[in-house]
Amino acid sequence: MILPSYYEFCCRVKTISGQKALEKIPGALARMNSFRPMIITDKGVSGAGLIKLVSGAVGKKVKIGAIYDDVPADSDYKVVNAIAKIYRSKGCDSIIVVGGGSPIDTAKGVNILVSLGGNNLLDYCGSGSVKQKLKPLIAVPTTSGTGSEMTLVAVIADKDRNIKMAFPSYFLLPDIAVLDPRMTKTLPPFLTAPTGMDAFTHACEAYIGLAKNPLSDTSALQAIQLVSQNLLKVVKNPNDLNGRLALANASALAGLSFSNSMVGLVHNLGHATGGVCHVPHGACMSIFLPYGLEYNFHKVGDLIGDLLYPIAGAEVFAETPKKARPEKAVACIRQLNQDLHDATGGRHFRNLKEITDRSGKQLVPKETLPLIAKTAIGDGSKVYNTEEITYDDALMVLEHAYEGIPLNRKLIKKGGKGQKF
Amino acid sequence: MQTPEYFEFLNQAKIISGKKALEHIPIELDGFNSRKPLVVTSKAVSGAKLDRVLAKAFYDSNTIIGGIFDEVPEHSSFSLAKELSILFKGRGCDSIIAFGGGSVADVAKGVNIMVSEKNEDLLSFIGEGKVKTRLKPFVYIPVSYSDGTEMTNVACIDHRIIKSDFLYPDIIAMDPRATKGCCRECVVSTAMTALTHAIEASSVAHYNPVSDTYAHSAIQFIYENLAKGVKSLGNARAGLALANAAVMAGITFANAPAGLIHTIADALSSITGHNRGTMMGVLLPFGLEYKISKKLEIRGELLLALAGLDEYVKTPEKEMAVRSLGLIKNLIKSLKGALPEKLSDMKIPEYHLNEAAKIAFNASGKKYKEQVCLDVLQHAYEGKSFI
Amino acid sequence: MNINKYPEIKPGVKYIKKIYIAVMLFIVGRAMQAASRIDKTIKKEFEDLPDGFTFSLGILPNGPYMIVGKNEKGKVKYMGWNPAGKKLDLKMGIKNMEVAFLVFSFQESTTVAFAHDRFIVDGDLTNALAIVRVLDLVEVYLLPKIITKLAVKRYPKWSELSPVRKHINRILIYVRTFTV
Ligand SMILES: [Fe+2]
Numbered sequence: 001m002i003l004p005s006y007y008e009f010c011c012r013v014k015t016i017s018g019q020k021a022l023e024k025i026p027g028a029l030a031r032m033n034s035f036r037p038m039i040i041t042d043k044g045v046s047g048a049g050l051i052k053l054v055s056g057a058v059g060k061k062v063k064i065g066a067i068y069d070d071v072p073a074d075s076d077y078k079v080v081n082a083i084a085k086i087y088r089s090k091g092c093d094s095i096i097v098v099g100g101g102s103p104i105d106t107a108k109g110v111n112i113l114v115s116l117g118g119n120n121l122l123d124y125c126g127s128g129s130v131k132q133k134l135k136p137l138i139a140v141p142t143t144s145g146t147g148s149e150m151t152l153v154a155v156i157a158d159k160d161r162n163i164k165m166a167f168p169s170y171f172l173l174p175d176i177a178v179l180d181p182r183m184t185k186t187l188p189p190f191l192t193a194p195t196g197m198d199a200f201t202h203a204c205e206a207y208i209g210l211a212k213n214p215l216s217d218t219s220a221l222q223a224i225q226l227v228s229q230n231l232l233k234v235v236k237n238p239n240d241l242n243g244r245l246a247l248a249n250a251s252a253l254a255g256l257s258f259s260n261s262m263v264g265l266v267h268n269l270g271h272a273t274g275g276v277c278h279v280p281h282g283a284c285m286s287i288f289l290p291y292g293l294e295y296n297f298h299k300v301g302d303l304i305g306d307l308l309y310p311i312a313g314a315e316v317f318a319e320t321p322k323k324a325r326p327e328k329a330v331a332c333i334r335q336l337n338q339d340l341h342d343a344t345g346g347r348h349f350r351n352l353k354e355i356t357d358r359s360g361k362q363l364v365p366k367e368t369l370p371l372i373a374k375t376a377i378g379d380g381s382k383v384y385n386t387e388e389i390t391y392d393d394a395l396m397v398l399e400h401a402y403e404g405i406p407l408n409r410k411l412i413k414k415g416g417k418g419q420k421f
Numbered sequence: 422m423q424t425p426e427y428f429e430f431l432n433q434a435k436i437i438s439g440k441k442a443l444e445h446i447p448i449e450l451d452g453f454n455s456r457k458p459l460v461v462t463s464k465a466v467s468g469a470k471l472d473r474v475l476a477k478a479f480y481d482s483n484t485i486i487g488g489i490f491d492e493v494p495e496h497s498s499f500s501l502a503k504e505l506s507i508l509f510k511g512r513g514c515d516s517i518i519a520f521g522g523g524s525v526a527d528v529a530k531g532v533n534i535m536v537s538e539k540n541e542d543l544l545s546f547i548g549e550g551k552v553k554t555r556l557k558p559f560v561y562i563p564v565s566y567s568d569g570t571e572m573t574n575v576a577c578i579d580h581r582i583i584k585s586d587f588l589y590p591d592i593i594a595m596d597p598r599a600t601k602g603c604c605r606e607c608v609v610s611t612a613m614t615a616l617t618h619a620i621e622a623s624s625v626a627h628y629n630p631v632s633d634t635y636a637h638s639a640i641q642f643i644y645e646n647l648a649k650g651v652k653s654l655g656n657a658r659a660g661l662a663l664a665n666a667a668v669m670a671g672i673t674f675a676n677a678p679a680g681l682i683h684t685i686a687d688a689l690s691s692i693t694g695h696n697r698g699t700m701m702g703v704l705l706p707f708g709l710e711y712k713i714s715k716k717l718e719i720r721g722e723l724l725l726a727l728a729g730l731d732e733y734v735k736t737p738e739k740e741m742a743v744r745s746l747g748l749i750k751n752l753i754k755s756l757k758g759a760l761p762e763k764l765s766d767m768k769i770p771e772y773h774l775n776e777a778a779k780i781a782f783n784a785s786g787k788k789y790k791e792q793v794c795l796d797v798l799q800h801a802y803e804g805k806s807f808i
Numbered sequence: 809m810n811i812n813k814y815p816e817i818k819p820g821v822k823y824i825k826k827i828y829i830a831v832m833l834f835i836v837g838r839a840m841q842a843a844s845r846i847d848k849t850i851k852k853e854f855e856d857l858p859d860g861f862t863f864s865l866g867i868l869p870n871g872p873y874m875i876v877g878k879n880e881k882g883k884v885k886y887m888g889w890n891p892a893g894k895k896l897d898l899k900m901g902i903k904n905m906e907v908a909f910l911v912f913s914f915q916e917s918t919t920v921a922f923a924h925d926r927f928i929v930d931g932d933l934t935n936a937l938a939i940v941r942v943l944d945l946v947e948v949y950l951l952p953k954i955i956t957k958l959a960v961k962r963y964p965k966w967s968e969l970s971p972v973r974k975h976i977n978r979i980l981i982y983v984r985t986f987t988v
Contacts, residue, residue: 001641003662005916006439006924011432015631018427033553131454133555166933170435170452210923214642214665215436218634226630249630256631262923309730318734378934383922388962415962439924440916444906447819448868448928480820481905483869488814504809512816 004421007213010170011256013139013150017179017249019241022054025096025138026061028176032136034094036065038087040107041098043069045142048186054098054140065092071103075156077121077165080109087114094136097174098183100143101281108154108172111137121156122165130169139174142183144247145195145282147202147255149177177252181244189235190347193340194282196231196247199223200333201270201285202254204307205292206261208300209384212421216261219253225310226250232336235343264385266292269394269401272376273352277364283349286337287404290330291397292385294407299386299419301326308332330406351404369398386419387412430631432672433589434561434572438665442596443475446518446560447482449592453558455516459509460489461529462520466564467491471599475520475562487514497524497578499543502531509536516558519571519590520599522611526561526571530588531578533559543578552585561590564599565660566607567667568697569614573675589675593668600664602654605759610698612647612663613760615639615670616749617701620709621680622673625718632676633722635669640726642666644748648755679785682708685794688780689764692773702760703767706753707800709746710807711793719745763804774798825909830872830889832912833865835985837874837886839946842984844884846977850945853938854884863898863939864891867908868928898931900939914951918943919961949978950985 016024029037037058041051046069055064068083087095087110095114097107112124115134124130139149154167187195203223206216227250234243269291270284293304305325309317311332320328340348349355352364364372373394376382382389393413400407437445450458466472472489479486488508493501509517509532519529534546537556546552561571570576572590576583602608616639623629623636642662650659679687685708686700712719719742725733727748736744753760761767764774778794800807843850862877875887875894887894902908907926910916918940921927929936 001638001645003642003658003665004439004924006437006442006926008435008437008925010435012435014429014431016429021427131452163932210919211925213438214638215634215669218637219631222630222634253630253634306730309734314734317730378937380933380937383919383937383940386961413962441904441906441910444904448903451869476817477820477822478906479817480822481826481867481870482819484819486817488811488816490814508809508811508814511811 001214001217002212002421004213007211009213009215009260010152011150011260012170012173012175013256014176015179015252016176017252018245019181021178021180022057022140022182025058025178028138029062029094029136032094032175034136035062036092037062037094037096037138038065038090038092039067039096039098040071040083040103040110041067041069042071042073042103045069045099045103050098050142050183050186053182054096058096066090071099071106073102075102075105075109075154077109077156077158080106080113080121080156081119083110084113084119094138096138096140098140098142100141101146101148104139104141104146104148104174105154105156107137107139109156109167111135111172112154112167122158124167125165130167130171132171134171137174138176138178140178140180140183141248141251143187143195144184144192144244144251145198147199147251147258149174150252150255151259179245179248179252181241181248184244184248185239185241187238189238190344191282192238192247193231193235193344193348194280194286195251196227196234197286197289197337197340198282199247199251199254200227200231201266201289201292202258202263203227203250204289205263205266206254206257207307208293208296208303208386209261209264210386210419210421211261211384213261216257219257220261221306221310223250223254223257224307226253228311228336232339232343235340262384263381264292265295265382265389265397267381268376268379268385268389269372269397271379271381272372272394273364276368276372276375279355279363283355286340287349287351287401288397290333291401291407293326293330293333294409295393295397295412296386297326297409298412298414298417304329352398352402353404364402366402369395369402373398388415428627428629428631430629430676431586431589432635433586434591434593434672436593436595436668438595438661440597441478442594443478443562443599446592446594447479447484449594450484450516450558450560453516453591455558456483457485457487457512457514458516458518458560459487459505459512459514459532460518460520461493461505461525461532462489462491463493463525464491465566465603466521469603471520471564474598487512493521493525493528495524497527497531499531499579502528502535502543502578503541505532506535506541516560518560518562520562521564522566522571523568527576527578529559530576530583533557534576534583534588544581546583546585547581549584551583552587554587556587558592559590560592560594562594562596562599563664563668565602565611565664567611567614567664567671569611569618569667569671569674572668572671575675595661595664595668597657597661600660601657602650602660604654605651606696606699608650608654608663609647609702609756609759610696611667612643612650613702613705614698615663615667616643617680617682617686617705618674619643619666619670620705620723621683622670622677623720623722624677624680625720627677629676632673635673637722637726639666639670639673640723642669644727644752647752651756651759681712681789681793681797684781684785684789685777685797688784688794689769689773689777689798691780692777693767693769695767695769699760699767702753703762703764704797704801706746706750707797707807709749711797711800713742713746714807718742724748764798764802765804769802771802774802822905825905826872829867829905829908829912833872833874833889835950836865836943836946837876838985839950839981840876840942841884841886842981843942843946843949843977845984846980847945847949850942853942854878855882857935857938858897861897861935862887862894863900863931863935864894864896865900865939866891866902867905868901868903896931898929898935898939900936901928901930902926903928918947949974949981
């Protein structure tokens with residue numbers, strides 16, 4: 001096992017996972033001396049009847065102070081300010097956030113304001129402004145992918161200035177993540193597939209990234225195994241509650257892995273494609289993941305070879321000679337994408353070319369690739385990729401991903417072999 | 422891979438490990454708005470001049486060390502905790518650093534309760550869940566000796582137990598300068614404690630995927646580094662890896678019920694006064710053998726953690742447990758006598774076994790039958806195999 | 809308990825390391841200014857940053873620092889070692905002096921130090937990345953290949969950076985760093 005010459009690892013989130021995990025919330029709140037939580041969520045979640053489920057499980061024992069269910073798809077600081085106002089006027093003393101990335105980010109922002117005082121989140125911009133324990137925050141994820149329940153950063157947009165602000169502080173970590181399969185049961189297959197692949201990607205990138213450490217390694221391998229064994233099964237049979245729970249666990253494990261080890265090329269290109277063409281994050285992840293591995297073969301081939309075991313199981317791993325394992329791992333991921341594509345009636349995308357919105361319009365026209373490549377160079381995740389990524393490199397990978405063909409590895413500019421950690 | 426029906430897991434600590442980790446403590450404390458820690462440690466640390474290394478690590482920062490108390494004895498006491506709380510308050514400290522193993526961390530936790538709860542009566546916190554408020558920032562710096570509880574939510578003072586999730590350290594800083602092996606006995610005892618805890622925490626009955634990630638790292642680090650660490654005590658890499666293992670195993674141990682081997686070892690060491698880690702090391706192979714003989718499942722993944730992927734995938738599932746046991750026995754053999762082979766080698770009178778079995782039975786809440794405990798103890802006493 | 813046996817310890821100062829790092833920061837800062845006029849890639853990186861952009865790179869919590877910024881005319885300038893009173897768009901801090909010494913004595917590369925969480929970045933990460941790229945290139949110019957190869961992920965190939973351009977630029981940057 002690799003012991004890096006230096007590493008940091010922190011995940012102060014208490015995980016409560018299982019059937020009926022929601023029912024544990026009142027007790028957990030009481031232990032933190034809280035009795036009047038505010039629920040924050042978005043319209044999609046409340047529309048699916050999930051808030052009813054949560055209040056049903058929680059409301060018997062504690063009084064819910066307020067419910068805010070109008071968080072926009074991109075968390076916005078004005079919304080944060082508004083929610084904080086409601087929180088105060090209703091005399092709440094803790095937050096339960098139900099949803100995916102945006103509600104969780106928003107709730108973290110709200111927690112800053114209601115704990116430290118003030119009416120404007122912008123006053124707390126910059127690292128190092130949050131240095132004390134905040135109000136109890138319980139996260140109930142509903143997507144099994146983003147892993148936001150395990151990350152310490154809140155990303156909140158300022159739409160007037162068209163920027164995204166990051167608030168990094170360990171105090172923003174939720175106190176508790178509650179993983180209950182009922183919360184992800186209603187997610188339709190065509191959304192389950194890409195969110196599952198997002199978690200899969202977090203784990204893979206955490207395992208081969210520059211900032212990997214022993215704990216991010218073992219959690220990544222667990223997460224990959226859970227996704228490989230359950231994703232296709234759940235997509236084919238959405239009511240498989242055990243499978244749903246396994247995916248929720250995988251997402252949390254992948255979240256704790258990548259929030260301590262960071263991500264690389266896949267997220268680098270994914271963030272850029274999402275930003276330029278408004279493609280959902282999970283779709284980008286599924287498409288770029290094979291390339292993110294292929295691009296780093298010469299630096300971390302052995303590590304990628306390791307991934308074959310959790311992806312394909314002991315038998316395939318044992319049959320495949322060591323040298324062929326990295327390629328086999330990538331081939332298995334491509335096959336998984338294909339299987340998901342078939343199982344969702346073509347709504348799970350295999351390449352950039354075939355991504356369309358609901359009206360059937362192509363979202364990533366070939367002309368946008370240069371702009372995506374340029375945006376990617378400014379994205380932070382490239383720092384943690386073992387091989388350098390320049391504009392030309394990014395464009396080269398994008399062109400392959402557009403067609404969905406395996407990466408021509410002769411085109412990779414190799415900055416040396418092997419990587420020390 | 423099975424899906425757990427239900428589990429909980431918490432690791433409160435931020436772990437920092439490696440080159441110059443001590444130098445990072447000031448900025449970590451600053452993240453808690455803390456500028457003046459009290460350092461609690463023992464002569465073992467100051468004797469190796471590590472207290473000076475720590476003081477130097479704080480140079481060029483804005484962090485003042487409120488004092489370095491280096492006289493914590495092997496057993497912690499309420500009276501010492503009280504004296505230290507007076508020192509803490511007198512100096513206007515706002516955080517605590519425990520530098521060392523066992524009693525050092527216990528006493529530091531006690532001090533932290535007194536100064537944070539503003540209550541002089543530490544006895545009133547004995548038991549579980551009596552601590553109600555968040556405590557002052559607490560840093561734990563591991564050395565090569567650990568009794569496996571420093572990083573947990575438990576403090577043992579004057580043989581009384583205080584348990585609360587607030588007792589977990591906030592920061593664990595592992596630095597190769599501090600974790601170099603001090604003596605063979607300490608290194609082996611620490612590693613055997615960790616190995617036993619990690620193996621028992623990742624049992625079949627309490628499958629917990631998050632806990633597993635810590636347990637598997639711990640097992641792997643011990644298997645790969647223990648022989649090296651015992652052979653050359655100055656080996657900084659092995660020392661750091663073993664400290665990592667101890668911390669990770671401790672965290673899983675805090676999240677799982679105490680296992681059979683831990684419980685028996687704890688009972689016997691409380692009667693005989695022998696080191697608990699050594700005891701666990703002696704009992705571990707016999708305890709595992711017992712489980713195998715009774716067809717109590719041992720996780721196949723144990724072999725994965727011990728032997729690595731290539732060997733794991735080649736081993737038929739049925740043989741995994743026996744193979745794992747074999748590897749652990751080989752590991753103990755490679756320590757060349759740093760660990761006694763059987764209990765009788767430790768000059769323990771045989772009549773203590775019955776007593777230990779009784780205590781273990783009660784301590785486990787009647788989970789581990791007295792006869793079972795005695796059976797394991799007797800085999801371990803004579804060095805007799807179960808299989 | 810005789811509490812005088814356990815006195816308070818105020819943090820001292822490691823003067824030699826501090827001076828060494830201050831000198832290195834000075835050289836890197838000056839080299840950035842010089843290189844921005846000579847190397848096309850570095851010039852381009854700075855052009856993409858907003859006008860008046862100013863950043864600091866320093867050692868937490870008490871320095872030393874170096875400040876580099878673009879003036880109104882878009883010229884890159886080394887602006888000294890004192891951040892007091894300057895409006896900074898980006899603050900990059902190394903977590904402590906010992907780690908800074910590891911970095912500036914080339915025992916731990918900038919990239920690895922970043923991956924090891926040894927930096928704290930306050931400000932826009934995109935801009936911080938541009939600065940890291942510039943720092944990488946400046947290192948390529950200032951240091952022999954054998955050291956720089958350890959420090960950057962991919963050492964520029966001769967095809968990307970012609971040997972003539974590299975050596976002439978290198979000499980020019982050296983001259984300007986230490987003279988103008
Ligand atoms: Fe993602």
